[in-house]
Structure formats: structure tokens, C-alpha cells
Amino acid sequence: MDLGHARLWRELEDIEREPLEGIRIHIHDGSNLQHMCLILSPISGPFAGHRFHLDVRIPKSYPDHPPRVTMQSMICHPNITSGNVRCDGFDSEYTPAYRLKYLFLQLLCLVS
Numbered sequence: 001m002d003l004g005h006a007r008l009w010r011e012l013e014d015i016e017r018e019p020l021e022g023i024r025i026h027i028h029d030g031s032n033l034q035h036m037c038l039i040l041s042p043i044s045g046p047f048a049g050h051r052f053h054l055d056v057r058i059p060k061s062y063p064d065h066p067p068r069v070t071m072q073s074m075i076c077h078p079n080i081t082s083g084n085v086r087c088d089g090f091d092s093e094y095t096p097a098y099r100l101k102y103l104f105l106q107l108l109c110l111v112s
Helices: 004-016 100-111
Strands: 023-029 032-042 052-057 068-071
Touching: 004 023, 004 032, 004 100, 023 100, 032 100
Parallel strands: none
Antiparallel strands: 023 032, 032 052, 052 068
């Protein structure tokens, strides 16, 4: 297991151990941690009570490169165009110091 895969495994275990309110993760294939579904359920704001499904692709070069996130649910939002999500931490501002937990919280804040 390479270092990036080991880190990804630890981060997912951390999220499982201490779940984040409004965030659920579904791994499509237990042996392939690189592809998952993220379900966001904001508890406040204009989208409170809605559920948003996002496709998350973790590159093999993680954590050197950020995950690719695509919104699968319909939403009218200035930072989401044709499923492409523009959010701090997922573009030029990304650093390997960011953890998945932080990135997923950023996405939840985006729709809250």
C-alpha cells in the first residue's frame, strides 16, 4: 500500500469514527477507495432538507492533487455549473495539507 492510499484509508476511517453531521459517504466498491458518492444534507440555509449527491474521484496522486467532484443532483447555484463544482480547496488553492474531512465540510458549507 503506497503512502497516498494509506492516508486515504486513514482519513476515511477518521470520518467513519467521527461522522460529520449532514455528510454521508458511500464507497461504490469496498476495494476501490478512489471512487465514492458523497451525500450532503444541509441542516440550515436555503437548501435545508435537501439531499445532494456528488460523485467523488480521488486521483492516484492524492494527496498531491485534489479530488474531482461532480454534482449529480440538480441545483441552481453560482458555484456549480453543469455539475462542475467551483469551491475553495478543490482548485488552485488546494494543498496536500487539506484532509477529506475539510474538503467535504467546504462542500457542505457551499450548499448551506
